[in-house]
Amino acid sequence: MNNMIPLDPGGLRLEIPASTLLGALSSYLASRPAQPVHQAKIGEYLPGQGGIYAGDILGDDGVVYGLIAASEDLDGTYAWGPEDGERSASTWDGLLNTNALLRHDGPHPAARAAKGYSADGQADFYLPSKRELQIIAANLPHLFQPKPYWSSTPYGSYCAWAVYFEDGGVGPWGRGREFRVRPVRRFTY
Numbered sequence: 001m002n003n004m005i006p007l008d009p010g011g012l013r014l015e016i017p018a019s020t021l022l023g024a025l026s027s028y029l030a031s032r033p034a035q036p037v038h039q040a041k042i043g044e045y046l047p048g049q050g051g052i053y054a055g056d057i058l059g060d061d062g063v064v065y066g067l068i069a070a071s072e073d074l075d076g077t078y079a080w081g082p083e084d085g086e087r088s089a090s091t092w093d094g095l096l097n098t099n100a101l102l103r104h105d106g107p108h109p110a111a112r113a114a115k116g117y118s119a120d121g122q123a124d125f126y127l128p129s130k131r132e133l134q135i136i137a138a139n140l141p142h143l144f145q146p147k148p149y150w151s152s153t154p155y156g157s158y159c160a161w162a163v164y165f166e167d168g169g170v171g172p173w174g175r176g177r178e179f180r181v182r183p184v185r186r187f188t189y
Contacts, residue, residue: 042139045071050122050185055139057132057186059092065186069136070125073145074113077178080150080160081108085175089153094129094184097152101127110150110181117183125183127152130161132184134170137163148179 040046040053046068054067085106089097101111114127128136130153137144146166153161155172162173173179 040066043143048120048122049187050119050125052140052143054136054184057092057135060090063188065188067128067132067135068122068185068187069128069140069143070117070119070183072182073149074117074181074183078110078113078150078181079107079178080110080173080175082106083158083175085154085157087154087157090129091153092129092131094132094152095124095126095186097129098126101152110179111152113181114152114183122185125185127181128184129153130163130170132186133161133163134168136182136184137165137168141165141168144182145180148173148177150179150181 042053042055044053045051046053049068051068051070054069057065057067059065081101085104089100098111098115101108102115111127114125117125119125128151130151133149133151144165146164148162148164151161151163154175155161158174159172160175161170162177162179163170
């Protein structure tokens with residue numbers, strides 16, 4: 001039985017005993033320090049990322065994203081947008097939702113304001129989805145006013161989801177109501 005592993009780099013044949021190769025690989029892997037998935041702490045401002053690390057979300061696409069919330073709310077309050085418009089969107093992907101809203105002709109003040117925000121050279125902020133905003137409400141309620149904040153997720157033809165930061169409640173509200181907006185962005189590990 002041949003326990004040699006043939007390697008053929010550029011026409012040169014080299015045979016290495018399998019036990020030698022596996023031993024070297026095992027030693028190499030054992031000598032490497034364990035790498036943390038990430039070193040940020042929830043609630044910590046991340047320099048160069050444009051805001052505060054708010055936690056992770058597992059997207060329906062199977063990817064884990066880190067969420068960054070802008071350090072402060074945008075000034076004022078904003079309506080979500082026109083009634084009898086968008087009826088469905090992602091509950092987890094606020095970037096997809098925001099971009100879809102802004103492709104429509106109707107006014108979407110909350111989405112437009114969030115998309116126009118930038119910090120630390122990062123210009124990919126958006127209006128968070130319902131699930132993203134729920135994670136932020138669970139992890140950082142003390143950094144928000146005790147008021148409702150718009151998500152980018154519609155509810156039927158006339159409402160959209162908002163999260164009330166006083167008690168963490170989530171509910172559909174008429175799209176003409178004016179609520180707070182906190183832009184977010186995300187990154188992958």
